[in-house]
Amino acid sequence: MTDPRRPPLPIYLNNDEAAAFLRLSPRTLEKQRVVGGGPPFKKFGRRVLYAQTDLQDWAEKRTYNNTSEVNLGK
Template sequence: MSRSPELSRHPQPIDLDAPLHRKAGPTAHALRPVERASEALTPQACPSPRYLTNHEAAAFLRLSPRTLEKQRVIGGGPRFHKFGRRVMYALADLEAWAGERSFETTFDPEYLDRHPGAQRDEQ
């Protein structure tokens, strides 16, 4: 049983990008960078707000994702958007929320108004 060189399994190299071999969906080709729909049309034409997931927003603010979840229920957290079941945070809203929480000192009247626990020491 000798094999002939002409009977090799793949006489031509396989082109993984050819339509015959390309898979549909997110596993199309692992090494090719994925092109987003917004980048494919016009990458700089319409500057739209960037949305972050709960985990990404928590990492951006250096908070626990659970803290953001609690603040959505109780209140006092950054503005959020609901897209179906998904909760998303606009980057501009996160920056505005963080900017509202800047103080000069703990004796700042605005700080005392927002943090009732700070007035405990006076009682």
């Protein structure tokens, strides 16, 4: 039985799953890990994983009212 007061454990996604979740190409996430600007990720040895909550937070921060705001957010 699980404790309802305990928050659920984060769900970790690999690169392909995270890209599908965000509707991006896997290559886009790979590039963003190198140049920056992408969602936070975790390294477990050679494995790269993304917490689903981090992906949701990162996506929410990219909300704009018009295209002029996009350049101001950099």
